[in-house]
Amino acid sequence: MRNTFTRNFLFITIVVLLLGGCSNSNEASHPGIVAAGTPEYGDTFIESSIGDASTLLPVLASDSASSSINGLIYNGLVRYDKNLQIEGELAESWEVSEDNLTITFHLRQGVTWHDGAPFTSADVKFNYQLYVDPKTPTAYAESFKQVTGIETPDFYTVIVHYDKPYAPALISWATSIHPRHLLEGENITKSLLARKPVGTGPYRFIEWLGGEKIVLESNPDYFEGQPYIKRVVYRIIPDISTQFLELQTGSLDYMGLSPLQFDRQTDTPAFRRLYNKYRYLNFGYTYLGYNLKRPLFQDKRVRQALSYAINKQELIDGVLLGYGKVATGPYKPDTWVYNGNVPKYSYDPDKARQLLAEAGWQDTDDNGILDKDGKELEFTIVTNQGNDLRSKTGEIIQRRFKEIGVAVNLRIIEWATFLKEFINPGNFDATILGWTGGPEPDQYNIWHSSKTGPRELNFIGFKNAEVDSLLEQGRRVFDQPQRKAFYDRFQEILAEEQPYTFLYIGEALPAVSKRFREVKPEPAGIRYNFNQWFFPKAEQKYARLNDVFFVRVLC
Amino acid sequence: MLSYIAKRLLLLIPLLLGITLISFVVIHLAPGEPTDLQTQLNPQASSELQERLRSEYGLDQPLYVQYGKWLSRLLRLDFGESFATDRRPVLDKVLERLPVTILLNLLSIILILAVSIPLGIISAIQRNSGFDRMTTILVFTGFAMPSFWLALLLMDWFGVRLGVLPVSGLKSLGYEYLSWGGQLLDRISHLVLPVFVSAIGGLAGFSRYMRSNMLEVIRQDYILTARAKGLSERVVIYKHALRNALLPVITILGLSVPGLIGGSVIFETIFAIPGMGKLFYDGVMMRDYPLIMGILVMGAVLTLFGNLLADICYALADPRIRHSHQGGGST
Numbered sequence: 001m002r003n004t005f006t007r008n009f010l011f012i013t014i015v016v017l018l019l020g021g022c023s024n025s026n027e028a029s030h031p032g033i034v035a036a037g038t039p040e041y042g043d044t045f046i047e048s049s050i051g052d053a054s055t056l057l058p059v060l061a062s063d064s065a066s067s068s069i070n071g072l073i074y075n076g077l078v079r080y081d082k083n084l085q086i087e088g089e090l091a092e093s094w095e096v097s098e099d100n101l102t103i104t105f106h107l108r109q110g111v112t113w114h115d116g117a118p119f120t121s122a123d124v125k126f127n128y129q130l131y132v133d134p135k136t137p138t139a140y141a142e143s144f145k146q147v148t149g150i151e152t153p154d155f156y157t158v159i160v161h162y163d164k165p166y167a168p169a170l171i172s173w174a175t176s177i178h179p180r181h182l183l184e185g186e187n188i189t190k191s192l193l194a195r196k197p198v199g200t201g202p203y204r205f206i207e208w209l210g211g212e213k214i215v216l217e218s219n220p221d222y223f224e225g226q227p228y229i230k231r232v233v234y235r236i237i238p239d240i241s242t243q244f245l246e247l248q249t250g251s252l253d254y255m256g257l258s259p260l261q262f263d264r265q266t267d268t269p270a271f272r273r274l275y276n277k278y279r280y281l282n283f284g285y286t287y288l289g290y291n292l293k294r295p296l297f298q299d300k301r302v303r304q305a306l307s308y309a310i311n312k313q314e315l316i317d318g319v320l321l322g323y324g325k326v327a328t329g330p331y332k333p334d335t336w337v338y339n340g341n342v343p344k345y346s347y348d349p350d351k352a353r354q355l356l357a358e359a360g361w362q363d364t365d366d367n368g369i370l371d372k373d374g375k376e377l378e379f380t381i382v383t384n385q386g387n388d389l390r391s392k393t394g395e396i397i398q399r400r401f402k403e404i405g406v407a408v409n410l411r412i413i414e415w416a417t418f419l420k421e422f423i424n425p426g427n428f429d430a431t432i433l434g435w436t437g438g439p440e441p442d443q444y445n446i447w448h449s450s451k452t453g454p455r456e457l458n459f460i461g462f463k464n465a466e467v468d469s470l471l472e473q474g475r476r477v478f479d480q481p482q483r484k485a486f487y488d489r490f491q492e493i494l495a496e497e498q499p500y501t502f503l504y505i506g507e508a509l510p511a512v513s514k515r516f517r518e519v520k521p522e523p524a525g526i527r528y529n530f531n532q533w534f535f536p537k538a539e540q541k542y543a544r545l546n547d548v549f550f551v552r553v554l555c
Numbered sequence: 556m557l558s559y560i561a562k563r564l565l566l567l568i569p570l571l572l573g574i575t576l577i578s579f580v581v582i583h584l585a586p587g588e589p590t591d592l593q594t595q596l597n598p599q600a601s602s603e604l605q606e607r608l609r610s611e612y613g614l615d616q617p618l619y620v621q622y623g624k625w626l627s628r629l630l631r632l633d634f635g636e637s638f639a640t641d642r643r644p645v646l647d648k649v650l651e652r653l654p655v656t657i658l659l660n661l662l663s664i665i666l667i668l669a670v671s672i673p674l675g676i677i678s679a680i681q682r683n684s685g686f687d688r689m690t691t692i693l694v695f696t697g698f699a700m701p702s703f704w705l706a707l708l709l710m711d712w713f714g715v716r717l718g719v720l721p722v723s724g725l726k727s728l729g730y731e732y733l734s735w736g737g738q739l740l741d742r743i744s745h746l747v748l749p750v751f752v753s754a755i756g757g758l759a760g761f762s763r764y765m766r767s768n769m770l771e772v773i774r775q776d777y778i779l780t781a782r783a784k785g786l787s788e789r790v791v792i793y794k795h796a797l798r799n800a801l802l803p804v805i806t807i808l809g810l811s812v813p814g815l816i817g818g819s820v821i822f823e824t825i826f827a828i829p830g831m832g833k834l835f836y837d838g839v840m841m842r843d844y845p846l847i848m849g850i851l852v853m854g855a856v857l858t859l860f861g862n863l864l865a866d867i868c869y870a871l872a873d874p875r876i877r878h879s880h881q882g883g884g885s886t
Contacts, residue, residue, distance in 0.1 A: 044728065052829075054640040061640065137608055189642050210651045211829025212725065237723055237827040241707055245722045248715045416587030416842060455605065542728065 039518070039532070041218075043540040044231040047254050048243050052211050052236045056197035058176035059130060059138045059188065069214055069234060072530075073114075074176035074199035077105055077124065077158075082522035082529065084335070084439040086170055090119065090177060090200065091158075100165035100478050105173070107156040111223045113179050114204040121152035126180035128160075136188050143172035165476045167483060168442045202227045202531050211236055228534035231542075250274050253513040259321040262509040275511040278521050281334060282508050284436030285327040286390065287500040288381070288397065291428055292461040296379060303498040304345070305355035309404045310397055311347035316504050319392045323509060327502035329491040330435070330443055334523060336480060337441040339488040342495035352404045363405055370405040378407035379429035384418045390432045393503065397432075423459050432503075441487050444471045447494075462499040515539040560867065567859050574855045575629075575848070579622050582839075582847050588614060589638040589842040612638055625848065634852075635845035637838075645849035648834060653816060655725060656830040659749060660815045666754040667761050668804075674758075675765025676800075680792060682770065690762065698759030706752045706825045713748065721745050723827035749826045753819070761807070768800040775799075802873055809865020813857040 053066040058074055061067060077091040088094070091105040111119040130136055131144040146169065149161040162169060179198050183191060197205050202224070203216035214234040218227045237243045240258065247255045248271065257266065262277060288310070290297040297303060316324040328345075331338045361370040361377050370377040381397070383390045394410045401408045413422065422428045435446065445451050448471050449463040467490055474486040494500075510526060512519055518532045590608040609615045613624065628635055634645035674694070678687040714722035721727065727741050772778065773796055781791045818832030831850065838846035 046728065063640075066640075134607065137604060137611070139604070141604070194641055195643075209829075210648070211833065212827075233728060235724065235827065236829070238824040238833065239827070242710065242723045242825055242827055245707070245710050245715055249718065249722055251722070251728075416585070416840070420587040 039228050039534040040537050040540075041226070041228050041534070042230050042537065043515075043535040044233055044542040045229045045253050045533075046233045046235060046251065048235040048237040048246065048252055050236075050238050050240065050243070053208075053214060053234075055194040056205065056208070057178065057188065057191060057194045059136060059140065059178060060194065062139045065234070065236075069216070070176055070197070070199075071201075072203040072216055072232060073197050073201045073205060074178070075201050076174035076176055077107075078170060078174050080171075080174070080439060080524055080528070082520075082524045084523050086174075089174075090124075091173070094170070096170070096478060100476075101162050103160045103162075103169060103173075105158040105160070107158065108223055109156055111200055112221055113181075113200055114198045114219060115179075115182075117179065117181050119177075119200050120155040121158045122155075123177055123180045124158045125150050125152050126184060127175075127177050130178060130183065130188065131175070133188075140175055143168060144175075165478065167475045167478055168440050171440050203232055206231075222531075224531065227531040229530075247275075247511065250513075253516070255511050257509040257511055259319075259323045259507075259509065262323065262511075263321045266511065271511075274514060276514055276519070277509065277511050278519075278526055279323060279507045279509050280521055280523075280525055281325060281332055282436070282506050283332060283438055284434055285330065285332070285505045286393065286432065286434040286503045287327070288430055288432050288503060289460045289500045290430050290498075291426060292463075292499060293426055294379075294429055296377070296429070299359050300497060301355045301359040302361075303501070305352040305359070305404070306401065306406070307345040307498050307501040308348045308352035308355065309400050309406070310345075310501055310503070311400060312345075312503055313347070314400075315393055315396055318396055319389050320504065320506055323507040324504045325507075327505050329494050329502055330437070330446075331441065331487075331491070332505050335439060335441075337484055337487045339491040341488075342492050345495075345498070345501070349400075349404050356404065356406075361405075368402075368405060369407045376407060377405065378409075380409040380411055381430045381432060382411045382413060382418065382422050382428045383432040384415045385412050386415065389506075390434075394432050424455055426459060426461065441483070442471075442475045443490070444475060447471060447490075460499055462497075464493060464497065467493050515541075556870070560863075563863050563866070567863070570859060571852075571855060575626065575852060576622070578851045578855075579625070579848060580618070582842075582844060583618055583621075585839075585842065587842055589844065590614065625845070629852065634849040637846045638843045639838075639841060639846070645845050648846060649831070649849060649853065652818075652829055652831050652834050655828060656818045656832075657815050659746070659753065659828070659830065660818075662746065662750045663753040663757070664808075664811060664815075666750060667757040670754075671758050671762035672765055672801075672804075674762040676769055676792070676797065678762070678766045679769035679773065694759040694762050697755040700755070702752055702756055702819075703821050703825050705755065706748065706822065709748050709752065710825075720747055723825070725828060749822070749828060752826075753822055764803070764807070765800070768803055769796065772796045772800045802869070805868045805872060806865045809861045809868065812861030812864065813854050816853060816857060 049065045049068070051063065051065045053061070053069055054063050055061050055066055056070060056073065058067070058070040061070060075090045077089060078086050078094070079089045081087040088108075090108055090111060092108045094103055094105045096103050105124070107119070107121060107124070113119060128144055128147060128150050131138055131141050132147075143166075146162055146164070146166045147160055148163045151159040151161075153159065160169075160173075177200065178193075182193060182198055195208060200223070202219055202222045204219045206215040206217050208214045213236060216232040216234075218230050220226045235246075235252075237246060243252065243255055244257075244261055244265070246252050257277070262279070266272075266275070266277060288306075290303055290306075292298060312326045316322060316326065325333060326344070328342055329339065333340065356370060356377070360372045362372070363370050365371065381394050383394055391410070391412050394412075398408045398410055423431070446457045447462055447464075447467055448458065449465075449468050451458040452461050452463065470486045470490045470493075474483055474490070477483050477486070494502075508525060512526065515535045516533045517536065518529065518534060519526055520529065522528060588609070589612065590605055606615075613621055616624075625635065634649075636642050636644055637648055671694075674690050678690055681687055710722045713720040721744055725742070725745050727733075727745075730738060730741055733741055773792075778791060778796055781795045782788075786795075816831055818830035818835075820832040820836040822828075823830040823833045835847070835850050837843075838850070
């Protein structure tokens with residue numbers, strides 16, 4: 001599992017863009033799927049990022065700029081395929097023992113590091129030690145701490161032992177593998193590889209100009225074959241408007257658009273000539289979380305009432321311009337674990353008023369705000385600064401709550417202060433935030449009652465014995481239908497309890513240069529087969545780099 | 556003169572200490588710690604990690620100990636290592652950003668001087684003429700215009716619509732493959748918009764300043780004398796008046812020394828230029844104390860020296876001041 005807090009701020013939520021220059025292609029476009037011709041090698045793919053990478057050692061990196069670059073330089077033992085099923089990467093195959101306590105990985109042979117050294121099981125063992133070493137300040141140690149032993153009987157076999165079955169175990173080996181021969185005995189925080197990485201991946205590192213760009217070049221010895229696109233350039237462009245202008249000149253090959261840009265600003269012939277637009281559902285949702293330590297929110301009926309009072313579709317239409325789906329729980333609708341049979345809390349203000357009345361909230365003084373025992377029904381929603389979608393969501397919710405007689409104040413606070421003064425000490429009534437996740441359904445860290453301590457993720461203080469037991473069982477079973485039974489029930493309880501009002505799941509809205517071939521949207525998005533993308537020779541505009549400047553000026 | 560400079564230099568030391576102390580306290584007063592931001596709300600980060608990071612950074616010690624350690628390192632000219640994940644030395648990070656920042660600021664100051672001095676002079680000579688009024692309106696419009704907005708308009712116009720200038724960045728892709736002349740051209744084309752936009756705000760102040768200086772000087776008796784001697788208007792204005800009117804410019808130049816290493820976040824963000832402003836801003840957002848302190852100290856030192864330099868140059872250029880010092884007076 002890899003949940004990170006999403007925020008459109010500094011580094012985490014990154015709009016990853018790429019750029020493609022001025023295409024000289026006037027070919028007919030194939031909206032949606034672009035696939036034609038024999039793959040050809042060459043050319044440069046330009047993407048931009050709002051933040052610079054922090055380190056190119058994946059064990060230390062937790063920002064998405066670093067992660068997306070590391071993803072091209074390094075490999076894990078396994079990965080998700082286009083249908084979000086686990087497939088081998090550095091591991092050719094694996095077996096899970098009957099008792100689910102041992103995983104045996106058979107590694108690919110003949111894989112080399114970018115410096116030519118061979119990749120072996122010793123590298124895997126070293127990585128385990130690296131991740132669990134108390135001196136390594138990594139955010140990815142937890143799943144490796146479940147490992148009780150690791151053996152390497154030969155160069156290409158790794159046997160991993162667990163003392164309890166741990167369902168996320170397999171995918172935890174998707175974590176990047178670092179080179180042992182360059183890091184062993186080194187202080188990882190001082191390693192020069194952070195600025196000059198060596199991996200096994202499809203691209204190798206060329207240069208990094210701080211705050212300006214990072215350049216990678218395809219690895220001719222890559223074990224799955226050399227990628228078609230020769231160079232990948234990440235330009236750091238911190239401003240979204242500037243990125244969009246660069247996109248319009250054709251000098252980016254890829255950009256994640258905002259709903260506004262996607263909907264209103266890209267419908268020009270010039271834009272359509274250069275780019276295809278795609279849309280697919282993100283992993284990750286936005287929610288309104290209630291602080292359950294507050295007496296007001298301890299009554300389930302109040303939480304349910306508030307959920308009925310919110311028109312989720314209105315939020316999607318108003319904030320995301322329609323590019324999103326209603327969230328009913330922590331999973332997105334097109335995954336195996338999603339349970340569609342839960343109460344949906346469609347917009348129903350009368351029901352909301354009725355539930356509040358049952359809970360004893362009446363407007364006795366006729367001021368439009370409900371009250372009980374002389375106290376008005378009033379609370380504050382906090383959210384972080386720099387995420388426009390969240391503050392707009394807050395404003396719409398504020399108005400809807402007012403209609404059912406609930407007074408809401410909205411406070412928007414700078415991120416560091418927000419964490420320190422509000423979330424950590426539990427000093428908030430309700431908060432609008434988001435989680436991003438992945439296909440792995442384990443939600444232990446967010447909902448288990450043991451995770452309500454300071455700085456932990458269950459900061460709303462949700463405690464439910466049945467949920468605890470479901471989450472514990474869910475991570476101990478490997479069988480998908482069996483796991484689904486636990487998570488189905490878990491989703492039912494969340495829907496009934498409404499500790500969050502699950503609001504919406506946004507869509508990824510990338511614009512991709514038409515010069516690319518083999519771009520095919522799948523459940524995993526569109527980047528899963530990046531190594532197969534190619535530019536037909538006729539459309540390779542950076543082929544003769546000497547002409548780049550003039551190409552630029554002329555288009 | 557020398558003893559005066561020495562005295563001024565000695566006075567800088569307590570001043571600098573005071574500045575660092577106040578800065579240090581103030582940035583530590585801001586809520587949130589770097590370790591919070593690195594580990595918070597990440598399901599995989601344990602609280603031991605948090606504690607370990609704190610002790611590694613020395614954040615578990617009392618503030619005065621932290622300050623003492625920082626100061627003792629600074630005396631050895633060691634600015635420490637950044638708290639960001641890359642843990643690079645602060646000096647490296649700053650030096651990486653410094654050349655482009657200085658280049659841009661220098662070009663911008665030169666442009667401002669080159670435009671606003673003649674503007675100011677002509678406005679003063681032709682006071683209340685059509686030209687004077689026109690430039691007044693223009694420079695104030697430039698001054699009032701939000702620079703990010705102007706930047707976006709120009710980028711859209713020259714970069715997207717006309718396609719004659721690059722939108723952002725410092726170099727084109729494939730810069731290294733260009734010929735010497737091509738590289739120069741590429742660099743210049745990337746600098747045109749940033750330099751223009753950063754200069755436009757400074758034009759108003761400086762040209763107004765120049766205008767009023769000039770007006771002041773023209774009213775003086777010695778200008779009347781010069782005219783009475785029958786000197787041509789040209790000699791009167793450009794030889795006698797201008798020299799005196801330019802004196803205060805020295806002060807302004809001195810004051811702009813620290814500005815050379817300072818950058819503007821908004822402006823660097825828009826043009827995707829990796830400069831000092833963005834570095835500092837990101838440092839503050841991540842509570843990267845060593846980086847923040849490093850930049851603040853460098854800024855403080857340059858400000859103090861800039862002031863000193865301005866005073867000295869002033870003394871050199873203006874005999875009246877020089878002589879008053881020799882007489883034991885002070886500024």
